[in-house]
Amino acid sequence: MNNVKQELKLTARDSLLTFADDVAQKGGAVRAEEAEPERHLVIFGLDREEFGIPIARAREIVRVPEITRVPQAPPHIRGVMNLRGRILPVVEIRTRFGLERAELTPRSRVVVVEAHGRMVGILVDVVSQVVKIGESAIVPPPDEVVSQRADYVSNVARVGPRLIILIELDKALLLENVSTPAPLLS
Amino acid sequence: MNDDAGNPFAELLEEYVAECAPLAEAVGDTLVTLERRWEEGDPADQLFGTLKGSLHTLKGNSAMMGLTAIQALAHCMEDVCAFLGERPDLRPSASGLLLRGAGVLVEMVGRAARGPLSADRSEAFISEAREFIQTESVGAEVSAPYPERRRFERRTGSEVGELGADGVVSTIRVDARRLDGLLETFGETMIAGLGLREAVRDLAVHHRGAGFTDLEHALTSLEKTLKRLEGALMATRLVSIATVFGRFNLLVREVANAHEKRVRLVTSGGETQLDKTVIDRLGEPLVHLVTNAVIHGLESPEDRERAGKPAEATVTLSATQRSDRVILTVTDDGRGLDPERILHKARQLGAVAADATPSREEVFAMAFLPGLSTTERVSALAGRGVGLDVVANSIRTLGGSIEVASEPGKGTKFTMSLPLTLAVLRSLLVAVDGERYAVPLGDVAESLRVTNEAIHEVDGHGMMFWRGQVIPVSDAAEVLGGRAARSSRTYCVVVRSGAKRRGMLVDGLLGHQDVVVKALDPSLGRPPTISGATILGDGRIACILDTARFAELRTTEAATPSLS
Amino acid sequence: MSAKPVFLVVDDSRLHHQMYMLVFAKGALAGSTLLHAKNGREGYALFTTHPEIEMVFLDLNMPEMNGLEFLERRRSENLHPHIPVVLVTTEDSAEDEARGRAAGAWEYLRKPFTPAQLTELVERARARSVRT
Numbered sequence: 001m002n003n004v005k006q007e008l009k010l011t012a013r014d015s016l017l018t019f020a021d022d023v024a025q026k027g028g029a030v031r032a033e034e035a036e037p038e039r040h041l042v043i044f045g046l047d048r049e050e051f052g053i054p055i056a057r058a059r060e061i062v063r064v065p066e067i068t069r070v071p072q073a074p075p076h077i078r079g080v081m082n083l084r085g086r087i088l089p090v091v092e093i094r095t096r097f098g099l100e101r102a103e104l105t106p107r108s109r110v111v112v113v114e115a116h117g118r119m120v121g122i123l124v125d126v127v128s129q130v131v132k133i134g135e136s137a138i139v140p141p142p143d144e145v146v147s148q149r150a151d152y153v154s155n156v157a158r159v160g161p162r163l164i165i166l167i168e169l170d171k172a173l174l175l176e177n178v179s180t181p182a183p184l185l186s
Numbered sequence: 187m188n189d190d191a192g193n194p195f196a197e198l199l200e201e202y203v204a205e206c207a208p209l210a211e212a213v214g215d216t217l218v219t220l221e222r223r224w225e226e227g228d229p230a231d232q233l234f235g236t237l238k239g240s241l242h243t244l245k246g247n248s249a250m251m252g253l254t255a256i257q258a259l260a261h262c263m264e265d266v267c268a269f270l271g272e273r274p275d276l277r278p279s280a281s282g283l284l285l286r287g288a289g290v291l292v293e294m295v296g297r298a299a300r301g302p303l304s305a306d307r308s309e310a311f312i313s314e315a316r317e318f319i320q321t322e323s324v325g326a327e328v329s330a331p332y333p334e335r336r337r338f339e340r341r342t343g344s345e346v347g348e349l350g351a352d353g354v355v356s357t358i359r360v361d362a363r364r365l366d367g368l369l370e371t372f373g374e375t376m377i378a379g380l381g382l383r384e385a386v387r388d389l390a391v392h393h394r395g396a397g398f399t400d401l402e403h404a405l406t407s408l409e410k411t412l413k414r415l416e417g418a419l420m421a422t423r424l425v426s427i428a429t430v431f432g433r434f435n436l437l438v439r440e441v442a443n444a445h446e447k448r449v450r451l452v453t454s455g456g457e458t459q460l461d462k463t464v465i466d467r468l469g470e471p472l473v474h475l476v477t478n479a480v481i482h483g484l485e486s487p488e489d490r491e492r493a494g495k496p497a498e499a500t501v502t503l504s505a506t507q508r509s510d511r512v513i514l515t516v517t518d519d520g521r522g523l524d525p526e527r528i529l530h531k532a533r534q535l536g537a538v539a540a541d542a543t544p545s546r547e548e549v550f551a552m553a554f555l556p557g558l559s560t561t562e563r564v565s566a567l568a569g570r571g572v573g574l575d576v577v578a579n580s581i582r583t584l585g586g587s588i589e590v591a592s593e594p595g596k597g598t599k600f601t602m603s604l605p606l607t608l609a610v611l612r613s614l615l616v617a618v619d620g621e622r623y624a625v626p627l628g629d630v631a632e633s634l635r636v637t638n639e640a641i642h643e644v645d646g647h648g649m650m651f652w653r654g655q656v657i658p659v660s661d662a663a664e665v666l667g668g669r670a671a672r673s674s675r676t677y678c679v680v681v682r683s684g685a686k687r688r689g690m691l692v693d694g695l696l697g698h699q700d701v702v703v704k705a706l707d708p709s710l711g712r713p714p715t716i717s718g719a720t721i722l723g724d725g726r727i728a729c730i731l732d733t734a735r736f737a738e739l740r741t742t743e744a745a746t747p748s749l750s
Numbered sequence: 751m752s753a754k755p756v757f758l759v760v761d762d763s764r765l766h767h768q769m770y771m772l773v774f775a776k777g778a779l780a781g782s783t784l785l786h787a788k789n790g791r792e793g794y795a796l797f798t799t800h801p802e803i804e805m806v807f808l809d810l811n812m813p814e815m816n817g818l819e820f821l822e823r824r825r826s827e828n829l830h831p832h833i834p835v836v837l838v839t840t841e842d843s844a845e846d847e848a849r850g851r852a853a854g855a856w857e858y859l860r861k862p863f864t865p866a867q868l869t870e871l872v873e874r875a876r877a878r879s880v881r882t
Contacts, residue, residue: 066725066726066727068621068719068726068727068728068729069621070706070710070713070716070719070729071665071666071667071713071715071716071729072666072667072711072713072714072715072716073710073711073713074709074710074711077709077710077711080706080707080710080719080727081727082721082725082726082727085373085374085377085721087704087706087707087719087721087727088707089706089707089709089710091709118707118708118709120707120709173709194772194773194864194865195769195772197772198765198768198769198772201764201765201768202765205763205764205765206765239811239813242811242840243762243763243811245840246763246811246840246861246862247763247765247766249840249861249862250765250766250769250861250862250863251862252862
C-alpha cells in the first residue's frame with residue numbers, strides 16, 4: 001500500500017511539475033523533520049488567500065484552455081473545457097467561495113481534480129506551490145475561517161507566517177444540490 | 187454481419203424480416219382476438235386456422251433461412267395449436283402460453299437480420315409448452331384420452347436435441363459496455379479526423395503540389411473509411427423496435443382485463459430499427475402511454491356502444507423511419523383529452539394566466555407540464571402515478587420530442603420523434619454571440635438570411651412570415667443567456683418540433699457537420715435548451731441545442747429581444 | 751431446346767419467390783424465365799395459359815386454392831399432364847405428400863431445401879423427358 005502511494009505521488013508530481021512551470025521556479029518544497037508524517041499538498045491562490053488540496057486528488061494542472069460557456073448553467077460553472085477529448089465542467093471556485101468571478105491572467109490555471117467520482121476543473125488565480133507539510137503544522141481552523149466556510153474547510157496549515165486553508169474538495173464541489181430540479185408535484 | 191455463409195439464401199435476410207415480422211405480429215394479434223373469442227365459448231375455428239397458417243409459413247421461411255431457433259419456436263407453437271385442435275376445452279387456458287410464444291417470435295424475427303440469434307427465450311418457451319402438453323395429456327388420459335400424445339412427445343423431444351446440436355450461427359455475446367467503449371473510442375477517432383481535416387485546410391493556403399495532393403487523398407480515404415466504420419458500429423447497436431412492441435400484447439390484455447375494457451392492439455413498423463440505448467430507455471415511457479391509454483383514454487364497452495363506436499377499442503403502436511429519425515405513435519380511439527379540464531388545471535398550477543386564451547394545440551401541449559397529469563392518472567396497475575411530464579422528460583433525454591393531438595370523443599394520438607442513434611448527430615453549426623452551437627439537422631426546417639425589417643413586433647414578441655404562416659422568432663443569444671443585440675443577427679434558423687416552428691436568430695451559419703454527442707456533466711445542471719456537447723475539429727467545444735425545447739418555448743420564456 | 755426454359759413458382763411467400771430467383775439466376779439454370787403466382791388460383795391461371803412451362807414449383811399451404819386443390823383440379827381437367835409439378839412441403843407433411851403424389855404431383859421438395867436440390871430436380875425431369 002505504501003509503495004503504491006509513493007508511486008502515485010511521484011507520477012502525480014511529475015505531471016504537476018511539467019504543467020505548473022512557475023511552480024518549478026519557485027521550487028523550495030517545505031521540508032519537515034524526517035520522522036514526522038507529512039501531507040503532500042497543492043497550494044493555489046485566490047485573491048490573497050492560499051488554499052491547499054491533497055496532491056492525490058489533483059490529476060493535472062493546466063494552463064487555462066478555451067472555455068465554452070454553457071447556457072443556463074449554474075452560476076458557479078464557468079463553462080466546459082476539452083481535456084484530451086473529455087468534456088469537463090470548469091468550476092468558478094471563486095464564486096463558490098464568495099469572491100468575484102475570476103479575471104483570466106497568464107498565471108491563471110485549471111486544477112483538474114476528481115470529486116464525487118468525476119473529473120472537474122477548478123479555475124484558480126495561481127498555483128503557487130506543491131508542498132509537504134508535517135502533520136504537526138495542521139490545526140483546526142480558527143474561528144473566523146470556520147464561521148464563513150465551515151462546510152468545506154477541513155483544517156488550516158501554518159507554514160511559517162502563511163496560513164493555508166485546507167479544502168474538503170467533495171464538499172466544496174458539492175454542486176448538484178444547487179441545480180437539482182424541483183421535485184414533481186404529486 | 188450474416189456470417190452464416192452456409193445458408194445459400196443468407197442475402198435475403200432483410201427480405202425475410204420484411205415478410206416475417208408482420209406475420210409474427212399478426213400471430214400475436216390473432217391470438218389476442220382468439221383468446222377473447224375462446225373465453226366467450228366460440229371455438230373460432232377459422233381464425234384458429236389462420237393462426238396455424240401463419241405459424242406454418244413462419245416455420246417454413248425460417249427453416250429456409252437456416253434460422254433454426256425460430257423454426258423450432260414456430261414448430262412448437264404449431265404443436266400447441268395441434269394439441270388444442272383436439273382439446274378445444276383447453277383453448278382458453280392455453281392462450282396465455284401462446285401469447286408469450288408470440289412475443290418471443292416477434293422479438294426473434296425482428297432481430298434475425300442483425301446477426302446471430304440467441305435461442306435462450308425460444309428454448310425457455312419450448313420447454314414450457316412441452317410441459318403444458320405433457321401435463322394436460324396426462325390429466326386427460328383419465329377422462330378423454332388424447333390419442334396422439336406420443337407423437338407430441340417424440341417430436342418436441344427431438345426438437346430440443348436439434349436446438350442443442352445445431353448451434354445455428356456462431357454467436358458472440360458482447361458486453362454492451364464494451365460496445366459503448368468502442369463507440370467512445372470511435373468518437374475520439376472521428377474528432378481527431380476532423381482536426382486533421384482542419385489542419386490540412388489551413389495548410390492548403392500555403393502548400394500545393396503532388397505531395398500535398400497525396401495527403402488530401404489519404405485524408406479523404408480515411409474519412410470514407412471512418413464513415414463506413416461508423417455505419418458498421420451503429421449496425422451492431424441497432425435493435426428492431428419489435429423487441430419493445432412485443433411486450434405490449436400481453437400488457438394491453440392484462441390492463442384491459444383488469445379495467446374491464448375490450449381492446450385490440452395493432453402494431454406496425456416493428457422492423458424499424460433504433461440504437462440499443464434508445465430502445466432500452468424507450469420501453470418505460472411507451473408502457474406508460476399505452477397503459478394510460480387503456481385505463482384512462484378508453485371508455486367501457488357499454489359506453490362505447492352507446493356512443494356509436496365498436497365495443498372493442500383499438501390502440502395502435504406504430505413506428506416509421508424518416509431520414510435519421512424514427513417516428514413513434516401511440517393512438518387510441520377513446521374519449522380524447524378534455525381541453526377544458528387541462529386548461530383548468532394549468533390555471534390552478536399557475537402555468538397559464540387566468541385571462542389567457544391559448545389555442546387548443548397549446549392547451550394539449552400543457553398536458554406535459556409537471557403536476558398536470560399526475561393526479562389525474564394514478565393507477566394501481568401502472569404502479570406509480572407517473573405523469574406525462576415524466577414521459578416527456580424521458581423522451582427528451584433521448585434527444586426526442588413528443589406531442590399530443592386529440593379529438594374529443596374520437597381519440598388521442600401521441601407522436602414521438604427520436605434520433606436513430608445517440609452517438610453521432612448530423613448537425614448545422616451556427617455562431618451565436620461568439621460561441622458555436624450545433625443544431626440537430628433533423629429539426630431544421632430551413633435556414634435563411636433575414637433583415638431586421640422581416641421581424642415584426644407583436645405584443646412585444648418577435649414574429650415573422652415564413653412559408654405563408656406567421657411563426658414566433660427569438661434571438662438565440664438571448665434565449666441562451668448571452669447579450670442581446672438583435673441588429674447583428676442576420677440569419678434565421680427555423681427549427682421544428684412536431685407542428686411547432688420557431689425562428690432562431692443567429693450570427694452566422696457555419697455549415698453542416700457530423701458531431702459526436704457527449705453528455706454534459708451532471709454538475710452543469712440540466713440546461714433546458716442544451717442537450718449535450720461535442721468537440722469540434724479545432725478542439726473547442728460546442729453545445730448542442732435541444733431544438734425541441736427551443737421550438738416549444740412558451741412566449742414568456744422565449745425572451746423576445748428587448749431593444750435596450 | 752432453343753427457347754428459354756420457363757418455370758412457374760406458386761407460393762404465397764414473397765421470400766420464397768426471391769429464393770427461386772436467386773437459384774434460377776445462377777449456374778446451369780441461368781437465363782430461365784420465372785413466372786410468379788402468389789396463390790393456387792393465380793398459379794392455375796398462369797398454368798392454363800403457358801403450356802411451354804417446363805416445371806411447376808407448387809407450395810402446399812396457400813390461401814385461395816392450396817397445392818392439393820391445384821393438383822386435383824389439374825387432374826380433373828387433364829390440363830398439361832406432361833408438365834411435372836413439384837409439390838413444396840415442410841418436413842412434417844408426409845401425409846400430404848402422399849396425397850399430393852396421388853393427385854398427380856411428380857415429385858415433392860421439402861423445406862428447407864437447397865439450391866442444389868432444386869437444380870437436381872430440374873435435371874432429373876429433363877433426363878426423364880429426353881428418355882420418353
